[in-house]
Amino acid sequence: MPFEIPTTVLVISGLLILTILLLMAVMAKLYRKAGPHEALIVYGFGGTKIVKGHGKIIYPMVQTVRGLSLELMSFDVAPEQDLYTKQGVAVNVEAVAQIKVKSDDESIKTAAEQFLTKTPADRQGLIRLVAEGHLRGIIGQLTVEEIVKQPEMVAERMRSTCAEDMNKMGLEVISFTLKEVKDKNEYITNMGRPDVARIKRDADMAAAEAERDTAIRRAEATRAAAVAKAQADQERVMAETQSMAKQAEAERDLEIKRASYKETVKKQEAQADKAYEIQANIMQQQVTAEAVKIKQVEREQEIKVQDAEILRRERELIATVLKQAEVERQRIQTLAEAEKQRLIMEAEGHAAATRTQGEAEAEIVFKKGDAEARAMNVKAEAYQEYNQAAVVDKLLSGMPEVVRALASPLSNVDKITIVSTGSGTNGDGAGMSRVTGDMVNIAAQIPALFETLSGMKMSELMSKIRGIGVEPPSKPDSSKAAAKD
Numbered sequence: 001m002p003f004e005i006p007t008t009v010l011v012i013s014g015l016l017i018l019t020i021l022l023l024m025a026v027m028a029k030l031y032r033k034a035g036p037h038e039a040l041i042v043y044g045f046g047g048t049k050i051v052k053g054h055g056k057i058i059y060p061m062v063q064t065v066r067g068l069s070l071e072l073m074s075f076d077v078a079p080e081q082d083l084y085t086k087q088g089v090a091v092n093v094e095a096v097a098q099i100k101v102k103s104d105d106e107s108i109k110t111a112a113e114q115f116l117t118k119t120p121a122d123r124q125g126l127i128r129l130v131a132e133g134h135l136r137g138i139i140g141q142l143t144v145e146e147i148v149k150q151p152e153m154v155a156e157r158m159r160s161t162c163a164e165d166m167n168k169m170g171l172e173v174i175s176f177t178l179k180e181v182k183d184k185n186e187y188i189t190n191m192g193r194p195d196v197a198r199i200k201r202d203a204d205m206a207a208a209e210a211e212r213d214t215a216i217r218r219a220e221a222t223r224a225a226a227v228a229k230a231q232a233d234q235e236r237v238m239a240e241t242q243s244m245a246k247q248a249e250a251e252r253d254l255e256i257k258r259a260s261y262k263e264t265v266k267k268q269e270a271q272a273d274k275a276y277e278i279q280a281n282i283m284q285q286q287v288t289a290e291a292v293k294i295k296q297v298e299r300e301q302e303i304k305v306q307d308a309e310i311l312r313r314e315r316e317l318i319a320t321v322l323k324q325a326e327v328e329r330q331r332i333q334t335l336a337e338a339e340k341q342r343l344i345m346e347a348e349g350h351a352a353a354t355r356t357q358g359e360a361e362a363e364i365v366f367k368k369g370d371a372e373a374r375a376m377n378v379k380a381e382a383y384q385e386y387n388q389a390a391v392v393d394k395l396l397s398g399m400p401e402v403v404r405a406l407a408s409p410l411s412n413v414d415k416i417t418i419v420s421t422g423s424g425t426n427g428d429g430a431g432m433s434r435v436t437g438d439m440v441n442i443a444a445q446i447p448a449l450f451e452t453l454s455g456m457k458m459s460e461l462m463s464k465i466r467g468i469g470v471e472p473p474s475k476p477d478s479s480k481a482a483a484k485d
Helices: 007-030 105-115 119-141 144-151 150-170 189-190 191-358 362-411 432-444 446-454 456-467 478-484
Strands: 032-033 040-042 048-050 055-057 063-069 075-078 091-102 171-183
Touching: 007 032, 040 105, 040 119, 048 055, 048 105, 063 105, 091 105, 091 144, 091 150, 105 119, 105 171, 119 150, 119 189, 144 150, 144 171, 144 189, 150 171, 171 189
Parallel strands: none
Antiparallel strands: 032 055, 040 048, 040 063, 075 091, 091 171
16 A cells, blocks of 8 residues: 555644745844945844844844945035135135045944934035034135135145044045135136236237347348358259259260160060061971871871771671572582482382392392482482582672672762872872772682682682583493493
8 A cells, every 4th residue: 555644744744844934034034134335233132233244133122223324425515604714805615525434333333323313314414514614614714815726725624624523423534625616706806817917918028029039030040041042052053063964974874775775675676586487487387297197197097997897898798698698508508418318218218118029029129229329329419519509600699799789888978088198109009099999909809708608719619610511421330230240
């Protein structure tokens, strides 16, 4: 059975998890963190504590926490009443002050005692009152000229004077800058007039002295310019004379060099023209030689083509005409041999039959068979002679067909180009006579082909043809010879 978790355990586990989550939420809500721009003032159980840059758990009902800003406070310091200077002149001063709470724990505690429960506006109002009071005291110790001309000195005195009071409040003056100093009696405006007049007078005197010095220097410069001009004219004339002389020399040298260059150029051009002509002649000779070679190659290729065509026709004749004659000759010879064998077998059959009829008729049948055998032999020899004659007749009657087949390729040629350079080396002529001579030579080779196919020389074949129709010499009669015996 599978293990089952009791429902009570599940409920307790859920409650524990929920309790832990609630505790974590409460702790997260009670944990307060101090940013870099503020300090947390924790007071109550355990006393007052300053928290900066980290966090702390605040226990409710026994502890309280408040934040104190450490950011820079910038505000205008502009007293509404006029401030009187050491001279008794009423002035209106506007300044800008940057003040902040010091970062040490003691100053933070002091500032917390002074401003922790006050709003930022109330806090700036208290600090502005203190700054305006110190500014009034500093302005009363200075003259208008010092205030206007030395604002940095006023700011430094302000920082040093306010430092003690600000330190008592846990604050420090970062900077103090005068924005504007005004007065209702135009004292500041008239204050600059003597200086303006003096400056104007000095400027006029300086201008007069400058004009005088300018006139003197102008006259000296004019005199010096006249002297320099005269000297320059003299030097110019001398320089022009020398320049013209040098220019003439340069032109002379230039003309000499130009003539020399022209002569050299003409020589080079003449050499180039001659070299071009020589090279052109050489190239023309090479082109002519290549053309001759090309014609020779074309002629050799045409000769090879003609030789190949002649060889092909020879093979075609051998394969068509002569082979057919050979086949016909073999067929006739085979028929003659078969007939001869048939007659011999018939003779032997008749002889065997006569021997069975009796001894009385044996002599008569023997003589009759012998005569018939001799007749058959004569007939077989006649067939054999007729076979050779038929073969010879077939070969001779086919000779015109062979010659016609050899000449037939010429009838298919539309145009014959004959390349002839003179008489043949073997005295066999040239041009069209060479073509006809080649055909005659081919026809002269036909008897050799016949001799190869028949196995007999043409002279023997012709002698056999001449022997046809002549009766062979008579043989002695065997019966008469036997009678004589």
